[in-house]
Amino acid sequence: MTSAYRYHRQTILKGFGEEGQQKLTAAKVLVIGAGGLGIPVLTYLNAMGVGTLGIVDKDHIALSNLHRQVLYTENMVGQSKAEFAKKQLESQNSNTQIVAYKTFLDTSNALEIISNYDVVVDATDNFPTRYLINDACILLKKPFVYGALHGFEGQVSVFNYENGPTYRCLFPTMPKADEVPNCNEHGVLGILPGIVGNLQALETIKVITGIGAVLSGSLLLYDGLKQHFQKMKFELNPKNLTITDLMHSYAFDCEVQGKTMAAANITDLLKDNTISFLDVRTTAEYAENHLKNSTNIPLDELAVKAQDLNLSQVTYLICQSGIRSQKAAIVLQELFPEKDFIQVEGGMNKIDTYANTH
Template sequence: MSLERYSRQTQLKEFGLEAQKKLSTAKVLVIGAGGLGVPALTYLNAMGVGTLGIVDSDVVSLSNLHRQVSYYENEVGEPKVTSLIKKLQAQNSETNLIAHHTFLTTENALELIAQYDLVLDASDNFPTRYLVNDACVILKKPFVYGALHSFEGQVSVFNFQDGPTYRCIFPTMPNPAEIPNCNENGVLGVVPGIIGNLQALEVVKVITGIGEVLSGKFLLFDGLSQNYQKINFKKVAGNDAITQLKDAYEFSCEIGQNSISTQELALLLKSEDLQLIDVRTEAEYDQFHLEESIHIPLADLESKVDTINYSKEIYVICQSGIRSQKAIHLIAAIKPNATLINVEGGINKLNRYALR
């Protein structure tokens, strides 16, 4: 460990050499190499965290670049983990950087998280957050939470020193119709940088013991008013008694919903004439779409619902699998006898090249 490299933080009397040594031996797993993960990883790497694991199975896209500032135009289409680790290695050659080029699933969550001291959750969806929470409760690992919406962000620390868990403030997964996401509503480019760095700060505090950790406190940030607000919440009895993961982590739905994986969709498209409705925006559709798909943006769906053929099964796809579920709820309310099938994970999870 280079003393000169970290001298500007070790000279802080509240931090010192002992805190730096704790960072150097710490192992942190960051789930997601996007808007939150990029700034968090950049600063944790620069500050001297000894081991950083990165879980992500996505590739760089043009729409990432306004907020995921470690990726460049000439890297569009490359795996994020591969691109980011090259830059982190150039930034700090002392760090042990571990790529996990995969999605976090019920099959791998416990094995992956068990290798680390704590988790920084930089994912962008509710199923992953509940999976992270439950795995961390089982393994008794703290995790640092961050989330984004438009001009706003949230930060908290869960499962820290017998403190509240994620389920203490969000007991159950919401209905997909209630969920905003950045594909629909957007996010201002600088906001992920602010929230990701706040998450990194909480990781440093958890590891070193300095300051007051955001356990039992929910930090809300409003970028338009530059306002920070803290909400206190308490531990709910029983939420730390989880002993095994659920078979699946899916959205709560008021209607029964059939679903299909992207792998299954790929096989069907090769052998069957499917009715596949793509409900993404025009810009998303123009950037990439399946030739077999029919484009009806979610915003236009209600007015165009009669253009769909209800004598056939209706497969619905979007960017990440959230808007497609909203579309299915909307269609089902108008056409209750329709056979509707959601494509899980959407375009983000689709093996594009296998379908061309």
């Protein structure tokens, strides 16, 4: 079956045609995150004939992902998202070059990875990575397509498109850890990432092919319960285009004078059975996967149950991505100002110690 026949239904579209298809074939798109937003983006860009797709994700498939991350199946639980997504996408369209990066995007690899692509799609779920993506794209002069979820609502925009407004023009400063909602705590309706992710895929197609009006300088707001769309305009602040390098760190600005520890540095601690971790995720998350030497008190119960903790030693705080552990540090530092609390950066997402979990 020829490629011409495969894409016939879109190449006969007036205003798109063979020229649009050729632009897709030549395009290289990097999708950062292979979760709820990334799956629809990857699936449709792959089906429509984008020539090269990069996938950045170090996470592993969990049973709790399946209600919204519809590319994955039950027998794939525990496997690498990037690897399995690559395999599924290659079976969907063998003409696409799929590149899997089994890593999280950080300051050490962002510029190197992003430099190989024409368009970046932000399919992440945290503010630090979004600010990192923004700054790297400005330095490399790459547009990036943004999507975000909150409750039953979603947001979509395109930043740094033809020197247009940036993410920092809309959100000048990163919120503090205790101001940030988290889908692990507040949930997400399974279908909503599909809707928002498809809108991101559409904006990506528009950026590549030049059809339609790109959402540059406009934030599209979607209310799923009311099926209501609205747009909010925002302007370019020229100073946001003048950065010359990435920041040293994109971690949350936490007001607690507590310490942090990189997830990669806890291997030795895991061998010491006298050291325990306080896991502040929900009981369901904890039951699915946790460190052996850990105690679980969900964040929303911490203030009430904190008096039951054994604080004779340094307390190591852990959650899924590092957001709730920072909130926990704020709560505990206020209750026990003389004690030391160490937050594990990146949480369970960045711990590759499956032999030490159950």
